[in-house]
Amino acid sequence: MKLLKCPVNGLRPIDEFAYGGELREMPDPQSCSDGEWADYVFNRTGAPGVKPEWWYHIPSGTWFVAERNTVTDMVERTYFRGEA
Amino acid sequence: MPYRLIKFAFSKQHPEAAFFRQPAQIRDSYDAVIIGGGGHGLAAAYYLARDHGITNVAVLERGYLGGGNTGRNTTIIRSNYLTPEGVAFYDASVKIWENLSQELDLNLFYSNRGHFTLAHTESAMRTMRWRAEVNKQMGVKSEVLGPDDIQQACPQIDLSCAGHAPILGALYHAPGSVARHDGVAWGYGRAASQMGVEIFQNTEVTGLDIRGGRIHGVQTNRGNIKTGKVLSAVAGFTPRITQMAGIRTPIVIHPLQACVTEPMKPWLNTILVSGSLHVYVSQSSRGELVMGAALDPYELHSTRSTLDFVEGLSSHILDMFPFLSGIKVVRQWAGMADMTPDFAPIMGRTPVAGFYLDAGWGTWGFKATPISGKTMAETMARDQEPELIDAFRLSRFREFELTGEKGAAAVGH
Ligand SMILES: Cc1cc2nc3c(=O)[nH]c(=O)nc-3n(C[C@H](O)[C@H](O)[C@H](O)COP(=O)(O)OP(=O)(O)OC[C@H]3O[C@@H](n4cnc5c(N)ncnc54)[C@H](O)[C@@H]3O)c2cc1C
Numbered sequence: 439m440k441l442l443k444c445p446v447n448g449l450r451p452i453d454e455f456a457y458g459g460e461l462r463e464m465p466d467p468q469s470c471s472d473g474e475w476a477d478y479v480f481n482r483t484g485a486p487g488v489k490p491e492w493w494y495h496i497p498s499g500t501w502f503v504a505e506r507n508t509v510t511d512m513v514e515r516t517y518f519r520g521e522a
Numbered sequence: 523m524p525y526r527l528i529k530f531a532f533s534k535q536h537p538e539a540a541f542f543r544q545p546a547q548i549r550d551s552y553d554a555v556i557i558g559g560g561g562h563g564l565a566a567a568y569y570l571a572r573d574h575g576i577t578n579v580a581v582l583e584r585g586y587l588g589g590g591n592t593g594r595n596t597t598i599i600r601s602n603y604l605t606p607e608g609v610a611f612y613d614a615s616v617k618i619w620e621n622l623s624q625e626l627d628l629n630l631f632y633s634n635r636g637h638f639t640l641a642h643t644e645s646a647m648r649t650m651r652w653r654a655e656v657n658k659q660m661g662v663k664s665e666v667l668g669p670d671d672i673q674q675a676c677p678q679i680d681l682s683c684a685g686h687a688p689i690l691g692a693l694y695h696a697p698g699s700v701a702r703h704d705g706v707a708w709g710y711g712r713a714a715s716q717m718g719v720e721i722f723q724n725t726e727v728t729g730l731d732i733r734g735g736r737i738h739g740v741q742t743n744r745g746n747i748k749t750g751k752v753l754s755a756v757a758g759f760t761p762r763i764t765q766m767a768g769i770r771t772p773i774v775i776h777p778l779q780a781c782v783t784e785p786m787k788p789w790l791n792t793i794l795v796s797g798s799l800h801v802y803v804s805q806s807s808r809g810e811l812v813m814g815a816a817l818d819p820y821e822l823h824s825t826r827s828t829l830d831f832v833e834g835l836s837s838h839i840l841d842m843f844p845f846l847s848g849i850k851v852v853r854q855w856a857g858m859a860d861m862t863p864d865f866a867p868i869m870g871r872t873p874v875a876g877f878y879l880d881a882g883w884g885t886w887g888f889k890a891t892p893i894s895g896k897t898m899a900e901t902m903a904r905d906q907e908p909e910l911i912d913a914f915r916l917s918r919f920r921e922f923e924l925t926g927e928k929g930a931a932a933v934g935h
Contacts, residue, residue: 457820480919484761
């Protein structure tokens with residue numbers, strides 16, 4: 439079974455986690471253009487590589503960031519948002 | 523027959539013609555280049571030649587023909603979608619499928635089975651009624667059936683699903699069919715090749731030559747090619763190609779897995795899908811049960827498959843068919859599904875002039891192979907999309923005009 443390291447609970451089986459998608463910066467909805475907003479809502483960095491992603495540890499309700507290689511599925515590190 | 527086979531085995535001439543010509547040299551320039559030798563790319567090449575007389579075309583395939591999702595899919599063909607645009611599009615495809623074996627002069631084992639989408643909850647029943655009404659309105663055969671009808675069509679099914687997910691009814695779609703997937707790639711490839719299209723395997727596009735907002739050619743591991751028209755039909759590799767083109771899209775790649783059992787005597791005539799149990803099953807003409815499930819839960823550019831998948835799938839298949847407990851799974855595999863947020867494809871022109879996209883086929887694109895080939899060929903020839911694919915344009919994501927097909931495509935592919 440694949441394991442993922444939660445910053446609070448340590449290594450746990452991957453079943454205990456939910457995937458939250460790529461970490462993206464939200465543009466300011468008041469000042470950005472419709473095009474910038476649509477890009478934020480819909481478009482993604484789909485190309486393979488190491489990317490920061492949101493992950494959620496379901497039993498403990500913990501959201502955190504994992505840097506994961508989307509080709510090899512190796513997780514390079516996990517941390518809380520802002521603590522990188 | 524045995525005599526012919528023995529003669530063939532001992533012959534040094536190999537009298538059977540190769541399926542398609544394999545020219546040794548790639549030329550410096552073509553009228554059009556198609557990236558991807560899956561069903562979609564080869565069908566587009568075929569219709570470019572047949573309908574538009576454009577035969578100076580190269581199809582470039584990084585591996586072997588049909589080795590992508592075309593040769594990995596579970597071959598379900600249907601048109602019982604949710605949006606009128608989706609229903610019209612997939613129905614046009616079904617109409618081509620019905621005569622495709624004759625047209626390509628190759629037995630595609632197109633087999634009309636009927637397709638049941640099982641509903642285990644009231645809310646699922648509501649979606650079934652919705653789909654049935656949209657389908658009927660569009661002249662597509664779909665109706666809601668009760669448990670008795672399901673039992674009659676498939677006496678082996680346990681309608682209570684081991685007691686925890688009783689089946690309340692189903693959406694029945696009579697045109698639902700299966701076909702031989704690799705045959706489709708080979709059939710289109712051969713027919714295109716006969717009209718002059720050149721097919722190159724082991725040829726990977728590594729870059730795009732874009733200047734002044736327009737495509738001028740492609741770079742490959744076998745040299746550069748000049749051309750004014752390029753179609754990207756690479757399914758799970760789409761984000762790599764759009765990155766080369768500098769185009770942003772919503773496409774993300776998730777693995778989709780499937781498996782087959784050892785062959786059994788024919789007992790399952792129909793195609794069965796259960797959204798609640800996240801499984802679907804049909805029996806191939808070789809007798810294997812072909813089974814699949816929903817997408818893997820997170821993004822991954824890989825065709826590895828997992829034990830978790832077969833375990834989860836088997837437990838749900840056993841809920842429906844307890845008597846299968848002694849049957850062995852003999853093969854499992856995965857493909858890379860190019861997913862869009864609205865479960866509809868992305869087809870047509872792009873911000874780069876002369877560069878066309880046929881992508882976002884996710885878990886549902888095999889059935890669309892004929893019609894996507896036909897409409898993309900028209901788009902390339904006229905530099906303008908036919909109305910049939912307008913709802914699938916890339917710009918819909920800028921215009922907040924999505925084509926929501928999730929209710930008809932999340933588990934049933
Ligand atoms: C397990 C599974 C089950 C499915 N079940 C169904 C189903 O029941 N019904 C249904 O309708 N759909 C189904 N699908 C979806 C369907 O398989 C695909 O949408 C469809 O086959 C896509 O066809 P294609 O020709 O666009 O892509 P592919 O067949 O993937 O062809 C793309 C080709 O492009 C090549 N390529 C990529 N990059 C390059 C490059 N840089 N240079 C040159 N060549 C390149 C690849 O090698 C590949 O051969 C399923 C998919 C999977 C994975």
